[in-house]
Amino acid sequence: MPKPLFGMAVAFGLLLVILLTAMGSFALFDRLDPPPLDKLSDLSVEVIDRDGALLRAYTNKAGQWRLGIDLDQIDPEFIEILLTYEDKRFSSHGGIDARAILRASWQLLSNGRIISGASTISMQLARLLEPRQKRTFKAKFWQMLRALQLEARMSKREILTAYLTLAPYGGNLEGIRAASLAYFAKEPKELSLGEAALLVALPQSPEARRPDIAPRRALAARNKVLERMATAGIMPQSEVMRATSKPLAAVRHAMPQLAAHASDRLTRENPGALVLETNLDRALQEKMEAVLRDASSKLAADLSVALILADGKSGEILAEVGSPDYLSVARAGWIDMTRRQRSPGSALKPFIYGLAFEEGLIREQTRITDSPVDFGGYQPKNFDMGYQGDVTIRDALLMSLNVPAVALLDAVGPARLMERLKRANVSVTMPEGSDVGLAIGLGGLGITLRDLTQLYTGFVNGGYVKTLRDSPAEASALAQATSNMGAPILDRDAIWHITNILKDAAPPQGAAKMAIAYKTGTSYGYRDAWSVGFDGRYVIGVWVGKADNSAVPGITGRSAAAPILYDAFARSGLTLAPFAKPPLGVQEQDFADLPPTLKQFKLAGLWASPSPVPEEAPRISYPPDGARIELSRTALGRQMPLIVKLQNGRPPFRWLGNGRVFAANGRRRSISWTPDGQGQSTLTVIDAAGRADSVSVFLQMPPSAP
Template sequence: MLSRKLLRRSATALAGAALLALAWGALEWADRAFPPPIASSLPVSTEVVDRDGALLRAFATPDGRWRLRADLSEVDPQFVKMLVAYEDKRFWDHDGVDAFALVRAAVQFAESRRIVSGGSTLSMQLARLIEPRESRSLGAKLRQILRAIQIERRLSKREILERYLTLAPYGGNIEGIRAASLAYFGKEPKRLTLSEAALLVALPQLPERRRPDRNLELAHAARDRVLTRMVSAGLIDQPEARRAAAENVSEIRRPLPALAAHAAGTALRNAPTEHRHQLTIKRRVQEGLEEVARAAARKLGPKLSVAMLMADAETGEILGEVGSSDFFDPSRSGWIDMTRIVRSPGSTLKPFIYGLAMEQGLVAQETLIEDRPADFAGYRPRNFDLGYQGDVSIRQALQLSLNVPAVRLLDALGPARLIARFRQVGVKPDLPRNEPPGLAIGLGGVGVTLRDLVQLYTGLANGGEVKALRDGTEAGNAALPAGGTILDDHATWQIADILSGMRPPERASRRGIAYKTGTSYGYRDAWSVGFDGRYVLGVWVGRADAAAVPGLSGYVSAAPILFEGFAKSGLAAVPLKAAPPGTYRPKRDELPVTLTRFSTDGGLVATAPTEPAPQIVFPPQGARVDLGIASGNPMPLALKIQGGRAPFRWLANGKPLATIERRRTASWTPDGAGASTLTVIDAAGRATSVSVFVE
């Protein structure tokens, strides 16, 4: 008898276990057969962020939603605690369903015939967000419960919270904590006030009714209810709640950030499948430049636009770029990125003409040059003011931006040599097709972009080394040209020294900036490009349709914007680079006879030389010579030339040696180890140079 009972009990237990196993297997099968629609990645707004990850611009999702991905580490921890305490206080402990809360909600409903408290967990709410249903039936609730259990099996608690905070509705087309915080408070949700956190906790329950931009009183009341609940939960004390309740709720819905519109658009076009694009831009710099550009355009008048570009001369990284004064202003053709449009640069290329002439030993800062009417095989340049200064120093000629002296130097150098220097550092000026470069390129008779100019000027700020510009929008991480040397460091310092002596515009704050202005033919473009010891800023002013603007000029129209841009960039001023070893600026009475006055015959003879031009045969170009400098008693370096007309003037790093030699040999004892440039000038004014390294 006893054995039969045991058998029956054993059979019952086995049957129960089998049923449980069958039920569990069925649940496992159903879970796999009908998984929750959890996408590996949520459809979110495409973001363009700055070098530090700060949001520059967001693009709405294809269905028109502002939905930014939430990262729990970037959300105020106090807000998270309040959310869990208000919506699902046992969130960290349950497996998707809070049975106690469900029972309590059912009892309260049965007693009062209305919903007193909800039993939905955050996991159930996420289930409703990823699989929305209009019905609020018992069947829909049961489906949410099952989906919540499935979600908990697949996602961690952190992932559940992040998805909820990405999808939660906050009114209108705003979804997620980040979009809501930016729209209602103008900031990321990393640091929220108690009042702001309480409002963001309250909004998702009734997002349309509680929107502060439409129903301010209801928003206030909802926020205060959350604060009261937090006091009851022990998260905050009563005085804190009173202070938070006394704060006003903003009734403004702000637009999401739309900075660097042109760069953001370029990044999106070059990598359309990416949802996050990081640029080299610095948000603070970008905000300052855009503010300056908008204000300047309003002051300049209708249809005029402003473009600005700031770069780090040491790295080539673009820190701020403004393609137009207002991307959304059709009257100024704001959608056109004027940093990339080819225009005439006016006089902004002149510093490179003077620098090349100094590098070749043709002139020094105090060399005199004629500013008088001149005819260059039919080309007759005139100055901007149609007047002439007579004899001026090279320093004065560049600072006054005189046209005739610049063309005289370019004629001696050869326009092709200047263009070759530009090309070797990655800048390819736009020249007339099938025509060699002419003298007019020195006065703006060539096409360049604002990006080209800023890239060239990184060389002047960086000891002659040009850095290729990049902003992070480059397609497929395309390789950029490496840049190169535009001028040797001695000539570069001389040019920076001259440009740093330029008079700032009226009422501009002094910042230690070296700068140059330019105005294109017909008053179509005004330019100003400046630099300190680290940063380069370029400014263009004009009309996008290239129409003439009477009265437009680089000094009057663009230079004030340059100085204001530096001031509003938020970047600390960096002193201009010190002179390289062996470089100095001789006074006029210290100049050798061949550098006293510039002329095509050196100012010494009236007939063209018949002998070959001088050529340095020792030391050869690029030589590395051990003179025993480390011993403290260096040997002199022997110098030897062939050709040329005596007497000869030698210069080491731009500094003339003590004597003028009639022989074709000389010697030089360096001040220290390092790279040096040796130049010889003959009586006909012809020069040649070599670069060596002495040690």
């Protein structure tokens, strides 16, 4: 018999023996030893946004990136290339391709070495499910049995899905999605022709062809697949030539790592879940994380920042950032500051004024006196340690004066405010050993950024507060009933008046005016800076401070948090929604049109002004004489002004920096001074009686944050 015919006979005989043996053993084998499918359930946990886009993923128990796939989410062109290159009779064979085995056997006998393989997708899946170190006849026979077994138990679609979930792509990457995200930073449905060809070639020799380690081999493997497609007539030659001419991306991208704190929280709350849905919007989340990174780079290295952006109409949180750098030790970045209770400072004042509007005690042009008052031993002072005398309600809220706010809270009752907070489905805590008193109006309680932002959703819903939710699972029936169908936190008239005032709040220094309303807050001891703003639909809350709750001298809501708020609105790309129109019959009245009872708000008769003290000369209490002060920059990169505080003296005051008069409110005892630069500077104040005080300070810029 001629040698070629003899070789063919031997190959055919070998094939026949293999097939008969496999078929005879299969029934018993399948019953006693089912296929090991555990790997298919050991997947990476995924956190996705409202549209299914990947926000964050975690490695599986084995430390691998192994993401679940859906064939409908993979480009059909990739599937066509894969099957043409790896297993062109995949749809018709039963797990073993007899023709491919015959071809491979003949090539082996004719050439004395392996020219091509005969493994089907089903056999490769068997090898992935049950790896074997050596490529022996026994191992190959075992793969065939497993392939037959898989074909009997799974559909072709399920087998292909399993293969594309487990296929190795180098390092700790397994599966088409992990490889596509790592090498091209995109999902498989977005792959180009050249990218798809590379990912078809990689599993055959994943370490030797990794584009980030062996770009030349990867390029050659990619081009080989493309040329095979042209030969098979799957792709036009011109299209293949264009794909082969393109350079190969030779980097490995990090997996998406957005919404770190929300993702960690959801995985803790949902053990065993592989895909966790959120209400977040990936594009907005990326923008807000960038806003906070940029802001933190201009703040002290140990200051943290947190932000929540919510759709106030639905209560869905569209972006939330618990800290600007999850891995920062200096900032304790792993702590989610959106969920930590802190003193809100003046951020609750709009609700106090709203209650007073609701009770018919005030109108925007009603006069109220800002002067020292002793409320039964509680003597609130303004932030600048001074008083403004008679002011309108509008100006009192815009200037965030403390005495008017406490006077109004005394009139409506602290318990009333607490009841409204409870009605809004938020949780607050009182300092240990303290009772509900007038101090709550100035931040004498604890509240989270999430809950404070939730309160402000009442301003875009006619008084009805929406319970904030960062995932669909949080939309419990109780929360919906409480926030959507319960009583409003304020009536519509009060909501409109407060919004009408806050929309005229001056923007932070250096920021352009925007069609938003906002309020700031600074807690006792300069520990927390807040700013919460809204348009006709969206609400953004910002907190700045130290995670350990220590003091940050000079930090204020206006100087630290408000610039970030404005930057967040500006960079969000959201179309600002108009504010609601005033309810029927509600309008802003001039002072002359007010009834006599609403022209002046008077304190309760049992409160009295403290005894007057002799007038003293002005004294600059901050900064102290001889101090060395580190200047900083705002979130927008501009030099942050230095807060200067004054005690005593008679207004109006005139301020001089290094001998030059600079603009400042002549009656305020706390002003913002932007020095000319670094170095020694002298600051002087002169009061109405001609008395003066000066301090000399050394100013310097801080080192750059890491």
